Amino acid sequence: MSRAPRLLGLMNGTSVDGIDAVLIELPGWPAVGEGGRPPEITGPTPRAKVLEHRYTPFADDLRYALLAASRDEARTSDITQLNFWLGEALADAAAELSGDADLIASHGQTVHHIPASDDSRGWHTRSTLQIGEASVIVERTGKPVVSDFRAPDMVAGGQGAPLVPFADRLMYAEAGVRRAVHNLGGISNLTYLPGLDEAGVIAFDTGPANALIDEAAELFGGRYDEGGRMGASGYVAESLIETWRKDAYLAAPPPKSTGRERWNLQRLDGVFELNAQDIAATVTAFSVQTVADAYGRFIVPHGLDEIVVAGGGAYNPTFMAQLKAALAPIPVLTFEERGWNSAAREAAAFAILGYYAHQGWRNTLPRTTGARHAVIAGKLSRPAG
Numbered sequence: 033m034s035r036a037p038r039l040l041g042l043m044n045g046t047s048v049d050g051i052d053a054v055l056i057e058l059p060g061w062p063a064v065g066e067g068g069r070p071p072e073i074t075g076p077t078p079r080a081k082v083l084e085h086r087y088t089p090f091a092d093d094l095r096y097a098l099l100a101a102s103r104d105e106a107r108t109s110d111i112t113q114l115n116f117w118l119g120e121a122l123a124d125a126a127a128e129l130s131g132d133a134d135l136i137a138s139h140g141q142t143v144h145h146i147p148a149s150d151d152s153r154g155w156h157t158r159s160t161l162q163i164g165e166a167s168v169i170v171e172r173t174g175k176p177v178v179s180d181f182r183a184p185d186m187v188a189g190g191q192g193a194p195l196v197p198f199a200d201r202l203m204y205a206e207a208g209v210r211r212a213v214h215n216l217g218g219i220s221n222l223t224y225l226p227g228l229d230e231a232g233v234i235a236f237d238t239g240p241a242n243a244l245i246d247e248a249a250e251l252f253g254g255r256y257d258e259g260g261r262m263g264a265s266g267y268v269a270e271s272l273i274e275t276w277r278k279d280a281y282l283a284a285p286p287p288k289s290t291g292r293e294r295w296n297l298q299r300l301d302g303v304f305e306l307n308a309q310d311i312a313a314t315v316t317a318f319s320v321q322t323v324a325d326a327y328g329r330f331i332v333p334h335g336l337d338e339i340v341v342a343g344g345g346a347y348n349p350t351f352m353a354q355l356k357a358a359l360a361p362i363p364v365l366t367f368e369e370r371g372w373n374s375a376a377r378e379a380a381a382f383a384i385l386g387y388y389a390h391q392g393w394r395n396t397l398p399r400t401t402g403a404r405h406a407v408i409a410g411k412l413s414r415p416a417g
């Protein structure tokens with residue numbers, strides 16, 4: 033029997049904090065390079081075996097340089113160098129785990145993402161840029177590397193995101209179970225998996241998860257609301273929540289995506305009339321409400337059996353308790369409670385996308401990105417030897 037694919041996924045996300053490296057195995061799937069056809073998804077979840085997972089925080093100077101690179105005034109000479117510098121950091125992260133891998137997949141750092149044309153500053157071209165030079169990883173590890181996943185979907189008319197739902201379906205969809213896989217990061221996003229049916233998958237950003245709460249925590253000099261304590265103890269200004277719930281984004285039908293530029297305290301009318309504790313409690317309740325409203329509007333009508341939550345928000349007990357109450361009787365449980373690994377989710381997803389690209393199989397869901405058709409997302413860089 034041919035060897036089960038061993039894949040190394042590298043992910044560095046929008047919070048620009050560090051690199052997740054995860055080595056996975058896909059038991060029973062065609063060997064890397066064997067081609068053939070994508071396997072039928074059957075059997076119990078999770079379908080990938082996480083062999084190893086390591087998180088490496090960025091060194092401070094690299095982190096600041098990456099944050100600066102996404103600003104409009106960033107210099108091309110800086111971005112040029114950063115592409116190689118981050119490539120070295122990715123190669124370091126990969127080198128520790130890649131010995132046994134057939135293939136490496138690297139998302140890279142998004143320095144700019146322009147899914148809609150914007151005339152305001154003379155930009156007319158929809159585009160996206162992820163940096164972290166794959167050649168550096170190839171040179172250092174001697175392995176083939178798939179990178180640059182978002183451009184092909186955008187060129188086909190899509191937003192180039194979200195891409196993870198394609199892998200969510202392969203990993204977490206189950207016949208007869210209508211399940212949502214939910215991520216509570218800075219922004220909240222969901223993948224709805226109605227059994228194994230690919231055509232029924234829905235994925236979008238619901239709005240804020242931790243972004244507003246983190247800002248409220250900063251008013252206290254913290255980074256986030258540890259244990260959801262502030263969120264639990266303040267007064268909730270319901271009348272403000274009712275006003276904020278009228279934001280047009282929340283009612284817009286999917287596919288859609290959003291970011292911190294839309295969900296920040298400055299944009300919430302009346303929020304600074306509250307004291308810091310009450311801001312925390314009110315934005316927590318508001319963020320929960322936007323998630324519950326999104327389910328009520330766009331998912332529950334299709335039928336929903338359970339919601340499985342990943343992302344840092346799963347560690348905020350106030351958020352989770354309010355979410356469970358708002359969505360009852362639909363069960364809301366964490367990845368770990370389901371027996372899955374939440375920390376490795378995104379890096380593993382890109383490992384799977386990279387594997388599909390390398391096999392020559394389509395790996396996007398046009399309904400979730402808004403593209404005209406499915407594409408093969410990811411470009412291959414190969415070692416010489």
Ligand SMILES: Nc1ncnc2c1ncn2[C@@H]1O[C@H](COP(=O)(O)OP(=O)(O)OP(=O)(O)O)[C@@H](O)[C@H]1O
Binds near residue numbers: 219260
């Ligand atoms: N113990 C905790 N108590 C309360 N909140 C927590 C705790 N641990 C993590 N969080 C929240 O989770 C956030 C980090 O979550 P995560 O790492 O999923 O975000 P992210 O990387 O910014 O996500 P994304 O890129 O998906 O938007 C923190 O900023 C904080 O708000």
Ligand SMILES: CC(=O)N[C@H]1[C@@H]2OC[C@@H](O2)[C@@H](O)[C@@H]1O[C@H](C)C(=O)O
Binds near residue numbers: 046142192196289
């Ligand atoms: C352009 C870009 O890097 N987008 C990220 C970002 O981080 C979260 C959200 O915005 C999501 O749309 C996407 O990443 C996830 C991993 C995705 O493509 O599914």
